[in-house]
Amino acid sequence: MAGLFITFEGGEGSGKTTQLKGLLTHLRAEGRDVVETRDPGGTPIGKQIRSLLLNPANGGMAVVTELFLYEASRAQLVREVIRPALAVGRIVLCDRFADSTVAYQGHGRGLDLGLIARLNALAADGLRPDLTVLLDLDPEAGLARVGQRVTPPAERHDRIEGEVLGFHQRVRAGYLAIAAAEPDRVVRLDALHGMAEIEELIRRRVEGLLRSPVRPSGPGILASG
Ligand code: TMP
Numbered sequence: 001m002a003g004l005f006i007t008f009e010g011g012e013g014s015g016k017t018t019q020l021k022g023l024l025t026h027l028r029a030e031g032r033d034v035v036e037t038r039d040p041g042g043t044p045i046g047k048q049i050r051s052l053l054l055n056p057a058n059g060g061m062a063v064v065t066e067l068f069l070y071e072a073s074r075a076q077l078v079r080e081v082i083r084p085a086l087a088v089g090r091i092v093l094c095d096r097f098a099d100s101t102v103a104y105q106g107h108g109r110g111l112d113l114g115l116i117a118r119l120n121a122l123a124a125d126g127l128r129p130d131l132t133v134l135l136d137l138d139p140e141a142g143l144a145r146v147g148q149r150v151t152p153p154a155e156r157h158d159r160i161e162g163e164v165l166g167f168h169q170r171v172r173a174g175y176l177a178i179a180a181a182e183p184d185r186v187v188r189l190d191a192l193h194g195m196a197e198i199e200e201l202i203r204r205r206v207e208g209l210l211r212s213p214v215r216p217s218g219p220g221i222l223a224s225g
Contacts, residue, residue, distance in 0.1 A: 002086070002089065003085060003086030003087070003088070003089050003090050003091060003092060004086075004091045004092070004130050004131075004206075004209060004210065005082065005086055005092050005094070005127065005128075005129045005130050005131075006023075006091070006092065006093050006094070006129060006130060006131045006132070006133065006206065007093075007094045007095075007096065007097040007099065007129040007131075007132045007133070008020045008093070008094070008095050008096065008132075008133050008135070009096060009097070009099045009100060009103070009132055009133070009134045009135070009175060009186075010134060010135035010136065010137065010142075010175070010191065011137055011139050011142045011168055011171055011172055011175070012139070012142045012143055012145075012146050012160075012161050012168065013137065013141070013142035013143060013144070013145030013146040014135035014136070014137045014142055014191045015135055015137075015145075015191050015195070015198075016095065016096075016133070016135045017095055018195070019133065019135060019195075019198060019199065019202060020036065020093050020095050021036075022195075022199045022202075023093060023199070023202055023203065023206065024036050024093055026199075026203060027091060027093075027206070032091055033089070033090045033091065034090065034091045034092075034093060035081065035082075035085045035090050035091070035092045035093070036093050036095075037077065037081050037082065037092065037093070037094050037095070038094065038095035038096060039070075039073060039074050039077055039094055039095065039096045039097050039100070040053055040069070040070055040073035040074070040077075040096075041073065041077075042073075042077040042080075042081055042094075043073075043076045043077055043080045043081060045072075045073070045076045045080075046073040046076050046077050049069050049072055049073040049076075050073060052069060053066065053069050053070065053073075053159065053160075054158040054159050054160065055158075055159060056157065056158060056159050056162060058159060059159065061159075063105070063109045063111060064111075066105065066109070067101070067105045067109075067111060067116070067119070070100070070101050070105065071101070071119050071120070071122070071123040072123075074097070074098065074101075074120075074123040074124060075122070075123040075124075075125075077094075078123065078124050078125050078127055079125065082094065082127065083125065083127065086127075094129075097124070097129060097132075098120040098123070098124050099132060099134075099175070099178050099186075101116055101119075101120055102116055102117075102120070102174060102178055103171045103172075103174035103175045103178065104160070104171050104174075106174060107170045107171060107173055107174025107177070108163070108167050108168075108170045108171040108174065109167075128185070129185060130185075130209055131185065131187065131205060131206065131209055132182075132185055132186045132187070133187055133189065133202055133205075134175055134178075134179050134186050134187065134188045134189065135189055135191040135198070136172070136175065136176065136179075136188050136189065136190055136191055137172075137190075137191035137192065138172075139165060139168035139169055139171070139172055140165065141192070142168070142191075143161070143165070143168065146161055175188075176188070187201075187202075187205055189201055189202070
């Protein structure tokens with residue numbers, strides 16, 4: 001009994017969280033056993049790390065500190081939530097995962113991609129998503145969406161959202177490079193398409209996977225440790 005591991009990725013304001021919730025509701029209505037989680041976060045330790053990472057007061061955080069904190073939250077999430085859920089055949093929907101570190105700390109901050117790949121493998125315990133939904137959007141449009149949310153101006157931007165536009169453009173280019181390198185795992189969807197249309201495309205991909213007997217995250221294929 002293999003579970004299914006699906007991640008949602010995208011820049012700020014891409015609508016990935018809304019799409020995750022839509023798929024969650026759909027799968028649960030079908031009677032499927034689904035776990036919803038997010039990275040960074042998803043565990044008591046991860047939630048504490050998340051607040052350190054996103055707090056705008058931590059503007060002095062070194063890039064390497066940031067990298068380790070994302071990896072630390074992920075290491076805990078995989079061991080405490082994702083692996084145990086997959087082991088009993090549950091479907092795991094995760095808001096962001098290791099691709100975010102490649103896009104943000106690798107392409108965005110300029111850290112070495114080989115180093116990030118090794119740290120990601122360690123943190124994720126060799127686990128790779130069966131499917132990654134990438135909601136692709138021009139960062140200018142995404143940041144405008146984030147700005148439009150009904151939060152007081154002072155609280156509008158977390159530490160990462162507040163980065164300059166060039167940073168978010170590099171993040172987008174990073175995601176597109178990941179999608180080009182791994183077309184079987186990553187499905188790139190234009191976030192400007194209508195909500196219902198995107199939802200339908202995601203459902204079709206997931207239904208295909210649920211019918212398929214072989215999955216990368218299934219037992220026997222994972223690295224152990
Ligand atoms: P979000 O989960 O609400 O999208 O916020 C998480 C923020 O952290 C977002 O700006 C992306 C950023 N991030 C990284 O920079 N690296 C990572 O590895 C992850 C998972 C997120």
